[in-house]
Structures are given as structure tokens and as C-alpha cells.
Amino acid sequence: MVYTKKSPALFIIGLIMLAMWYFASSGMMDGYIEHLAAGKKYKYLGEITTLALYFGIINVLIGALQWFTTPKQGEWDYYSSTIAGAMFILLVAMLVRWFVAPEVAWLSIQMGKVGETGKYIHKLLGLNYIVLGIVAGIIIVNWFHIPAWAENGVRLSRLGLKTGVILLGTLYSAAELANLGGLSIVMIGFFVLGSVWMTLWMGTLMKIPNSMGGVLSAGMGVCGVSATVAAAPVVQAKSVEIAYTIGTILLWGVASLFVFPVVGQLLDMSYVQFGAWAGTGILNSAQVAGAALAFQPDGIETLKVAEIFNITRVLVLPIIVIWLAMWYVKREEHATKVNVTEVMIQKFPVFVLGFLLLFALSTTGVFAPAKHYKGKFFGNTVETGFKEKKLLKDDQIEILKSEASKIQRADRQEAVSRLIENRKIMSEADDAVVRGVVNAKVLSKKAGKILKKAHKAVRHQSKKIKMFRKWITWLFAFGLTGLGMQITFSSMKQAGGQPALIGSVVGFTKAALSLIVVLWLISETI
């Protein structure tokens, strides 16, 4: 079979991208860009004048090749058939990020802030490029359908997400991972085991088949679809039971994706709190990333926290598989014995090991050598980079002084005292602690802004790390827009009957309890 469609689609996508580049770089769009910026600096001009140009040229060339030549059956044909769909996702992600999301933000600002929340509606509902990209995907697949030339490419979105998660490994410091890792092991241990136990218990109570209860418990407890697939052989689940489970997970995942960020904004949660909650309470890995980026679209601190929790959860998968195997054999005397070790080795998600590999590489300093950080920005002489204009002003120091008593942790009190005394952050360690004060939101917004300013004055990010952040942002934007194109109403309708009821009770309990625990435990961590 020949997979690549002889179609002008990719060529046209390339032309659209080149048109965006041309209009933006020639100044023809200046008026519109000024409107989108809404009085601020438009953040995406650099992206339009580079990404749209590069991808535009590539797409026009490959598009012309696909349009005018006849593909031959084979491996190359199969993989080349994915290019048009992948570029279709990228085009949608670009349009949403560069134009639709800023337009929605502009509209929302015109409507004014919402009541006592003090927030604009687009902030409150998380209507940013991530959520709007997913919504665009859902609209396209359910109302317009994915064109035949794009079908294969749309199935690359999960590959994009996995690549993004692996690259995320480059952004953690050992201290961050140790700090978050301990917390995530406790939280995930409790909630994963708790939800697996609760699903199995409810399944017994409602007398659903053991295979159904087993596969549903893995999906509800661990990491959604991957866990369902890994657990299915050990509990000998039938196709229809897997379908019910995946449907239930999808239904919950999509609902969480939209509801979690709104709750997070309403409760004014910190990045760490929200990341921990999303990583614990949302069932499926992709939706965890989506919710984290929806909560904080212009940075990846929340995503980093959420992914640590998510990866910890994936690492628990072997324990759950062993548990379910033992549980199932005990209940079903005639069950065929399955080689659990083999199943675990076959089904364990290897991309998690990739994340750990890149994290290990990054701790050696290859991507951000320590010399980049020392002296230059924390020294106090002109030679070492001291700039008087970057010192905090008197009024800013007064605000910090008046709020310093709100800080409870000793290390934070000391770091902020040194900042007040010197009007600048004095060391890399202090910088990390001050960032923690900002993220914990223990001070007023005004004081938070001052601390951010002090942080920016000394921040120096390695060029390599900056580039990794860009790659990660785009891989997730691509993956999540494509994910939206895979969320069909019919796939969610697969959820039904008792499995959906059990899933709803367990999903809601996990989300509510983890929210309480996060708000209670993580008031000032990190």
C-alpha cells in the first residue's frame, strides 16, 4: 500500500508559513501586531520571522515533491506520509500561539476583570495557546474531520510529547530533583496505591469482572493509557474492557485539562502546588503536561514540577503490575499464569529512562557549565559585572522590609534580608531561595514583582538551556495540539456503565484529596 497522498496540501501549508514570515518581516503586519500586543511588547515576532521562514521553505520543497512525484511503496513512503499531517499540526499551533491566543487575551482585557478575582477571564479560564490549541484540535477532528493526507502525521503527536518529556530532563538541578522527588514519592505512593485499592474495592462491591476491575485500577491509579496497556495482559482484560478504561480515562483527562487550571487560578496556587496537584490528580500523562502548561503558559516551572510527579508515577508501574498479577491469580483460580517480569520489561515506558539519562548528562554541566554562573552576575565590582542601575530602589526596599515578616522559613528570611541589605541578590544560592519565595506566593504581588526584578538582574541562563526551553515549548505545543486532534467524541463515549461510575468516584476522590494534601503540605516548599 502507498501511504503518501499526491496532494498540494503540504505545499500550501508551506506557502501559508512563508506568507506569515513575509508579512511580519516586511512590516505589513505592524498594525495588527501592535493591536495583538495590547500596549505591551509582542513576544512572538522573533518566532514568526524565523520558524515560519524555515518551515515554510522546507514544506514548499517537500510539498512540491509530494505533489508532483508518484510515491513508491515502502518504508520511506510510510514515514514521508506523516510529514503533511505533522506540518498541519504545527501550522495550527503557530496560528493559535501567534494570533488566536493574543486575540483572545485582547478581547478578554476589553471585557475587564472578573468580579473579586481581580483576574481577566482569559487568565482565569486558562485560555492560552496550549488550551486553545487543544480546543482547535478537538474542533477540527469532531466537526471537520482530519483530511486523509494528514491522518498519519496526526499520530505523531505522542512522539512529540515523549521527546519533550525526555528533553525536560536537561532543565532540572540535582537539588530540585531531590527536593521534589522526595515529596513526589510520598504523594504518588499514597495516591497511586490508594486509587488502585479503591477501584479494586469498588469493583468487588459492584461485582464487575475481575479483569475489568484490574485494568481499570491500573488506568485510574498510574498513568492512564500506558498503564492500562501494561496491566491488560496480567489481568487478561478483554478488548471491550480496555476500551471502557481508555474511554473513562480520556473523559476524565479532558475534563481535568480544562477544570484543573481554573481551580488553580481561583485558589491562587503557586507553580509548585499546581504542578504537584496536576501530576498527582490527573490520570493521563499528556493531560498532566497540558494542564501544567495551561496554568503557566509563559514558563515551564509548573510543567517541571508536574512532570516529576508524573514520572514518579510511571516508575511505580512495575509495582502495580506485580500487585495486579498476584491479585488476579488469587481471585481467578483458572487464570493462565502470565510471566510478570516479561510483561514489565516489554511494557515499561523507556522514554522515562531517556529523561533520567538527559538529567544525568545535564548534572555534569555539559549544557550549562558552572563557570557561566559564577562571579559575573553576583560580584560587586564593575569588573565582575556590577551595574548600579540594577540595584533595587528605596521604595522597593521599603516594600520588602514591610513584608519580610510574612516569610516563615529561616533560609528565606536570611536571603531576603541580604537582598534588602545589599539591594541585589548576592549569590546563586540566594537567587534560588528568592525564586522559591516568589513561587510560593507568600508576599503580595507588588513584593513578588520586586523579587522577580532582583532575580532578573542577576539571572544568567546558558544559551543551551534557553534553546532547550524553546524546543520543549514547541514540542509540547505540537504534541498537545495534535492530542486535541485525537480526542473524538466517539472515543469518550466508550466510557459507560459501571466502569465509568467507578472511574468517576475514584477520579474525583483522588483529585479532591490530592488538592487538600497539596494545599496543606506545600505551602512554602521550593
Added chain:
Amino acid sequence: MSEEDEVTTFERGSALSIFTSDRREDYMALTFALIIAFWVYVAY
């Protein structure tokens, strides 16, 4: 029982992926990530 059995509407791979197994997709993601990391390391 595999994911492919469940959701197949495609001759190769599943509705979620072009790859014949999750493991293969993981290896591809790892390969891409390492290529990107190497490129960033060399070029920046």
C-alpha cells in the same frame, strides 16, 4: 492484548501512533531527543 488490538483503524500502528509498538515509539523519541540535545550542545 495490546493497545493495537483495541484501537486499530490503521494498517500500521494504532490510532494514537504510527509505530507498531509503544516501545518503538519510545526509542524514536529517545533518538530524536538525543539528536536535538547533541545539536544544541554543538551549535550553542
